[in-house]
Amino acid sequence: MNRANPQEVVSAALKPLEGIDIPPALxxxxxxxxxxxxxxxxxxxNSGMDEQQVRxxxxxxxxxxxxxxIAAILALRK
Incomplete structure (x- = not known):
């Protein structure tokens, strides 16, 4: 399995958020x-945990x- 750097994976996953108008707190x-x-x-x-432990x-x-x-969304409504 190819293990990508978690920072790179997160950055790539969050890239679609760049063009969306989202309040800063959210x-x-x-x-x-x-x-x-x-x-x-x-x-x-990397933990070796079984399926139930992972779940x-x-x-x-x-x-x-x-x-x-939920708290962030409700706070933004006020």
Whole structure:
């Protein structure tokens, strides 16, 4: 498997956001979480965890991101 640099992968994945008008607070959240999720994915690839352990870690990470994203969206509505 070709292992790309996580920073390069995240930068490429977030490039489509460059042309979209997104409030700075929301953009910051999306970019920060994108970097975090990519780092997490890289760590999990190398961890040797079984499928259930990987699912548990990803579920927790996504729940945290969900809560942050909802809070950012609701704050922008005010």
């Amino acid at each position: 953009r910051s959240s999306i970019e920060r979480q994108g970097r975090g999720l990519m780092s997490l994915a890289t760590s999990l690839l 548990d870690v990803v579920d927790k990470a996504c729940a945290s991101y969900r809560d942050e994203l």
